[in-house]
Amino acid sequence: MPSPRVTRRCPPQDNANAVADEAAGEHESDTPFVRTIFRMMMQRAVLMAIAVGLIHSLVFLGLGEPVWQATLIFTLACLPFHSLLSAQRPFGVFCASLFGFVCIIDAAVVYFALHFGREAGFHFLLISFFPFIAISGRIGYTMKWLLMLLHALLLVYLDKQISVQGMTTLSPYLISVLRAINLGVLACLLAGLVMHYFRIATGLQYELEQHASTDALTGLANRRRIQAATLEAASDSRRHGYPLSLLLFDLDHFKRINDSYGHASGDAVLRHIAQILQVELRSADRVGRWGGEEFLLLLPHTDLDSARLVAERIRQRVLNLPPLVGGKFLTLSATLGVATMLPAEPVEETLARADFALYEGKYAGRNRVVAAEATAPEQVPRH
Numbered sequence: 001m002p003s004p005r006v007t008r009r010c011p012p013q014d015n016a017n018a019v020a021d022e023a024a025g026e027h028e029s030d031t032p033f034v035r036t037i038f039r040m041m042m043q044r045a046v047l048m049a050i051a052v053g054l055i056h057s058l059v060f061l062g063l064g065e066p067v068w069q070a071t072l073i074f075t076l077a078c079l080p081f082h083s084l085l086s087a088q089r090p091f092g093v094f095c096a097s098l099f100g101f102v103c104i105i106d107a108a109v110v111y112f113a114l115h116f117g118r119e120a121g122f123h124f125l126l127i128s129f130f131p132f133i134a135i136s137g138r139i140g141y142t143m144k145w146l147l148m149l150l151h152a153l154l155l156v157y158l159d160k161q162i163s164v165q166g167m168t169t170l171s172p173y174l175i176s177v178l179r180a181i182n183l184g185v186l187a188c189l190l191a192g193l194v195m196h197y198f199r200i201a202t203g204l205q206y207e208l209e210q211h212a213s214t215d216a217l218t219g220l221a222n223r224r225r226i227q228a229a230t231l232e233a234a235s236d237s238r239r240h241g242y243p244l245s246l247l248l249f250d251l252d253h254f255k256r257i258n259d260s261y262g263h264a265s266g267d268a269v270l271r272h273i274a275q276i277l278q279v280e281l282r283s284a285d286r287v288g289r290w291g292g293e294e295f296l297l298l299l300p301h302t303d304l305d306s307a308r309l310v311a312e313r314i315r316q317r318v319l320n321l322p323p324l325v326g327g328k329f330l331t332l333s334a335t336l337g338v339a340t341m342l343p344a345e346p347v348e349e350t351l352a353r354a355d356f357a358l359y360e361g362k363y364a365g366r367n368r369v370v371a372a373e374a375t376a377p378e379q380v381p382r383h
């Protein structure tokens with residue numbers, strides 16, 4: 001039986017602290033979040049390498065350059081890495097594949113740079129490695145700088161040491177066309193990588209936020225989210241001048257269900273209740289798990305009389321829709337406290353009044369709806 005919880009509401013700062021704690025870990029460069037992004041980016045890099053390989057192969061074919069076959073071989077060699085660099089692969093497989101992929105790309109760049117000469121600008125494609133090295137989570141800063149230095153040295157070496165014309169018979173004009181293509185490809189690669197990075201990062205952030213604000217058992221909003229929704233609904237109600245009612249729902253004698261049928265059956269009962277609550281509410285209403293066997297419902301545009309009717313309908317549904325537990329139908333009942341926000345009343349006080357009404361319902365024998373008085377309840381000591 002719930003005690004009158006006017007005195008035991010969680011202060012809103014609790015949530016702020018929890019968010020701050022979660023965020024603290026994200027300053028590290030090696031988090032599961034960073035690793036997932038890196039793996040997804042590597043898969044995109046493989047697709048980009050294949051696309052660039054195909055473009056070059058077609059260009060070489062068009063120019064009558066026999067290296068189009070070698071280009072196609074490099075491109076085909078990249079294909080297996082799309083699967084090998086997936087997020088599901090073990091770390092060892094991922095690292096070995098990453099090494100193999102980088103070697104193939106480096107070898108391809110060096111081969112084409114030597115073949116077509118410095119003016120064709122193939123060595124500039126090495127620049128696309130730098131963002132990947134920078135966003136990798138697993139390798140430390142020293143290793144990152146080392147890898148970037150190695151690629152920078154390779155880039156400078158190719159730019160300074162290889163012959164201007166290379167071994168190709170293409171005219172200087174066609175070589176300048178190749179250079180323009182390579183610079184264009186490099187610009188598109190870098191822009192594509194940045195866009196993809198932000199798309200992945202925002203998608204993952206959204207998933208994390210959803211995860212952090214959903215009750216894992218029932219799939220409803222968790223206490224944190226319904227608390228935030230309550231504040232939002234209260235401010236909307238005040239701004240637009242419509243009534244807002246709060247319903248606190250508490251299953252009766254839930255402990256007995258756990259004790260008699262086990263915790264798993266108790267969980268099934270809670271999921272059953274969550275379904276009933278979702279079905280009973282309109283699309284503008286919100287429901288969340290307030291804790292244990294207690295749920296908070298927000299009813300905008302609903303005055304006290306209408307809210308009482310909704311609560312009564314829910315109470316009867318719970319009574320008339322017994323869940324099947326352990327091979328038999330289990331009759332449940334619930335007590336609901338209802339309160340409508342008063343003009344200029346902080347919503348926390350409305351909640352406290354609904355809580356007190358719920359307490360009165362429990363005290364009066366359960367399985368009933370109690371509408372709150374329009375005055376703040378006295379602070380009643382906990383039992």
Ligand SMILES: Nc1nc2c(ncn2[C@@H]2O[C@H](COP(=O)(O)OP(=O)(O)OP(=O)(O)O)[C@@H](O)[C@H]2O)c(=O)[nH]1
Nearest residue numbers: 001002251252253254255256258263266267292293
């Ligand atoms: N199965 C299950 N049980 C839970 C969960 N959360 C809380 N409980 C249990 O819910 C029970 C709540 O017990 P009480 O607060 O005494 O409430 P009650 O038995 O419903 O009694 P009244 O509310 O007074 O009718 C406790 O036994 C908790 O362990 C959960 O997620 N799953």
